[in-house]
Amino acid sequence: MNLKNTSWLMVALLFVSQVAIGQEEDKKEKEGYVFTEVINVPNTSVKNQYRSGTCWSFSGIAFVEAELMRLTDKEYDLSEMFCVYHTYSDRATKYVRMQGKLNFGGGAEVTDVFRVIDEYGMIPEDTYSGLNYGEEKHTHGELDELLSSYVDAIIKNKNKKLSPVWHDGFEAVLDTYLGEIPEKFTYEGKEYTPKSFAEMTGFNTGDYLEITSYSHRPYYEEFVMEIPDNWLWSPIWNVQLDEMMAIIDNALENGYTVNWGADVSDKGFSWKKGVAIIPDEDKPDLAGTEKEKWEALTEKEKKESLYSFDAPVKEKEITPEMRQEHYDNYLVTDDHGMLLVGTATDQDGNKYYKVKNSWGTDGHIYEGYFYASEAYVKLQTIGIAIHKDAVPKDILDKLK
Secondary structure (H helix, E strand, O other): OOHHHHHHHHHHHHHHHHHHHHHHHHHHHHOOOOOEEEEEOOOOOOOEOOEOOOHHHHHHHHHHHHHHHHHHOOOOOEOHHHHHHHHHHHHHHHHHHOOOOOOOOOOOOHHHHHHHHHHOOOOEOOOOOOOOOOOOOOEOHHHHHHHHHHHHHHHOOOOOOOOOOHHHHHHHHHHHHHOOOOOOEEEOOEEEOHHHHHHHHOOOHHHEEEEEOOOOOOOOOEEEOOOOOOOOOOEEEEOOHHHHHHHHHHHHHOOOOEEEEEOOOOOOEEOOOOEEOOEOOOOOOOOHHHHHHHHHOOHHHHHHHHOOOOOOOOEOOOOHHHHHHHHHOOOOOOOEEEEEEEEEEOOOOOEEEEEEOOEOOOOOOOOOEEEEEHHHHHHHEEEEEEEHHHOOHHHHOOOO
């Protein structure tokens, strides 16, 4: 082989090598997020709220089920619609008394689950599914509209006087759609009422705290969270942002799940990809030729790249000031209730929280769970509910 042919061969080999390297880099960039679980706290199966605005009940019941699993080693499947029935019924009374100046709808808070347990008890899912209207999954569009129209009609009553049976009519609608709640039922061969069943499980709502972190209210005191779904005007404890995160971490590290109320409307949340992030749009973590390529992109291309979920990106540093600004400007709202059940890391070693959702498992990449970055949880959290023993003692001691 002459020198000329050797030179061409070397050029060809170099070209093939560079193409291979490029393909490998492209493959790496497109592989998406790869998670390694660090903590996975036992919890019950993923449920499906489907077309109903009842995430608060699904997440609250998921939390109760996980706590009962932790406390008793027994797995329960509890009825979410039992809580929905009583919450709708009691909210209707308050709504009418407030002459309609109260949020009315399918949404509520984890507080409502605790209140229903205290006042009415619990029921197993197979005793009360709440599917009494010809659907296999929860589909509440018609029911929500009907109930809302009903209470508005009561308020507009031209008789100028409420009949003593208006609430009976309201509950008749609930009975028709969700089913009548049984006074007694049999569970594992024994007869219970909803109250005696709740007592049998041993679940004590007094052992749980609700916690948030906002600067417009004093720290280490309770305040009424100003969110529409808090129709009960229930209080929540206020702590520093780093303390709220420390509570979450301490809970998961010690085998407790965390009820998580948050906003998933942000474009950094992708249910399809199973990840939630808050990219740093101003300071991408790039160097060398990668940085040159980034700077050559248009603003639209940069945003598309940041939210492509093709690979981990640098995320924003979340501050208390940023949290407050987002809350005050409705950028973070009381959007969705879920359950934090563990932690994980991506391929770059970044920390995430494993989240149990209530949107079913069919065709989902992580079978009904997703992973929220530390930045996402810091910014998007509205509030959490936690067993008091899961709160670090130094923080618990500060609560007045």
